Amino acid sequence: MSGQNIVVIGAGIVGATTALALQQDGHQVILIDREGPCAGASFGNAGVVINASCGPTAMPGIFFDVLRMISRPLSPFKIRLSYFPRALPWMLRFLNESRRSRVHANAKNLHALTSTAAAGWRALISGTELVDLLRPGGWLKVYESDASFSGSAFARLLMDELGAPYDILDPAGVQNLEPRLAPIFTHGLFVRDGLLISDPGKMTRGMVDLFLSRGGRLQKFTAERLEIGADNVVIHDQSDSLSAEKIVIAAGAWSRDLAAQVGDQVPLDTERGYHLMLPASNSALLARPVMSVDRSFVLSPQDEGLRLTSQVEFAGLDAAPDYSHVRSLIPAAQRMLPGIDTTEESVWMGCRPSLPDSLPVLGYATQCDRVVYSFGHQHLGMTLGPRTALITADLIAGRDPQIDLRPYRADRF
Numbered sequence: 001m002s003g004q005n006i007v008v009i010g011a012g013i014v015g016a017t018t019a020l021a022l023q024q025d026g027h028q029v030i031l032i033d034r035e036g037p038c039a040g041a042s043f044g045n046a047g048v049v050i051n052a053s054c055g056p057t058a059m060p061g062i063f064f065d066v067l068r069m070i071s072r073p074l075s076p077f078k079i080r081l082s083y084f085p086r087a088l089p090w091m092l093r094f095l096n097e098s099r100r101s102r103v104h105a106n107a108k109n110l111h112a113l114t115s116t117a118a119a120g121w122r123a124l125i126s127g128t129e130l131v132d133l134l135r136p137g138g139w140l141k142v143y144e145s146d147a148s149f150s151g152s153a154f155a156r157l158l159m160d161e162l163g164a165p166y167d168i169l170d171p172a173g174v175q176n177l178e179p180r181l182a183p184i185f186t187h188g189l190f191v192r193d194g195l196l197i198s199d200p201g202k203m204t205r206g207m208v209d210l211f212l213s214r215g216g217r218l219q220k221f222t223a224e225r226l227e228i229g230a231d232n233v234v235i236h237d238q239s240d241s242l243s244a245e246k247i248v249i250a251a252g253a254w255s256r257d258l259a260a261q262v263g264d265q266v267p268l269d270t271e272r273g274y275h276l277m278l279p280a281s282n283s284a285l286l287a288r289p290v291m292s293v294d295r296s297f298v299l300s301p302q303d304e305g306l307r308l309t310s311q312v313e314f315a316g317l318d319a320a321p322d323y324s325h326v327r328s329l330i331p332a333a334q335r336m337l338p339g340i341d342t343t344e345e346s347v348w349m350g351c352r353p354s355l356p357d358s359l360p361v362l363g364y365a366t367q368c369d370r371v372v373y374s375f376g377h378q379h380l381g382m383t384l385g386p387r388t389a390l391i392t393a394d395l396i397a398g399r400d401p402q403i404d405l406r407p408y409r410a411d412r413f
């Protein structure tokens, strides 16, 4: 097979890994981004690679969980009132996905992607200096009471059904693993083969640099209008155009309008999330990322400091950030990790690209064999970027991706 001219739209983790995987197959690839590499959600996430993750966001009982959360003063879940009418169709689909039969199917299809997430990372970056940013050590969730641990029973049932490995820890087990945590946790759930990306922004940009060093091209370009021809696709911005034999739409939360131009109406919305950076002196306090399940936040020890991530906010792509919730979590972080330096170094908001069933959109556009989709990686884009990039490369090369791609089709809803 001879290489094709391919444009990848979006230089987040999904676009960067896709460009690398396509380049490895001998294609001539141009990676475009309207701002530059890593301008979106891939910059500021918690960096956890949750190998074998299989819990979709829509779980049985989510409706009542959301009602309970919304009634709290600084809720980790928020819908801005002005955005509610636009979010409503997505929410109704999301509720439909919380039926048990749908949850089992979504968990199975999520696990089919995540079960080889760590292997995907190794396939793309082994032998490069980027491996230094990928740390073993696992991923730990901690619970403050028997009641909150019981709340994870259904998620554990799914993990058992799918053979996703984990250990349950008692209070001594939690202390053993993370001695600096306050002794307030009754249970821990430890995913041993989870990895930590110790600087997601540096990793994503590093992948783009690797792609460039191997002869790839990066261009600042906004894909505004797509024109499908008989033997090419032309991508237009305000004043310029680019032509390619094939394109990959990997523009994260901004992919919906591009897919619509190719004839696919995809219910993609954004679950906005936040981070707050605490000084680097704190990073040594934890050996791995730890999630407080009761307060819905993650403390992730990053190279540049301790990163506190939290929140799901429905407010669309353009509303100004509201940092009040993430700032309100400082006392809870202090309670969890006594001795922490709580000086705020920076705050950030990013747009998770999410579909109601927690699955990405992968594969060829419904009506066009020149356009491939890879977007909608929701809470798991750092986990899934390399794995889905390898699937896209297989499809374009005409190889069998060794996975049934029907659950990820654009027209599944």
Ligand SMILES: Cc1cc2nc3c(=O)[nH]c(=O)nc-3n(C[C@H](O)[C@H](O)[C@H](O)COP(=O)(O)OP(=O)(O)OC[C@H]3O[C@@H](n4cnc5c(N)ncnc54)[C@H](O)[C@@H]3O)c2cc1C
Residues within 6 Å of the ligand: 009, 010, 011, 012, 013, 014, 015, 032, 033, 034, 035, 036, 037, 038, 039, 040, 041, 042, 043, 044, 045, 046, 047, 048, 049, 050, 221, 222, 223, 224, 250, 251, 252, 253, 254, 255, 272, 273, 274, 275, 309, 310, 349, 350, 351, 352, 353, 375, 376, 377, 378, 379, 380, 381, 382, 383, 384
């Ligand atoms: C607070 C938070 C914590 C998270 N923690 C984790 C975690 O621990 N583990 C995990 O696996 N995932 C995590 N995630 C999810 C993860 O960050 C996302 O799923 C992932 O970054 C999505 O990557 P992406 O490449 O699809 O999108 P993005 O990183 O958003 O990239 C999209 C790119 O497309 C560009 N673009 C948009 N429109 C156009 C256009 N028209 N033309 C050209 N370019 C365009 C943008 O400029 C942007 O650079 C977290 C997310 C958040 C918000």
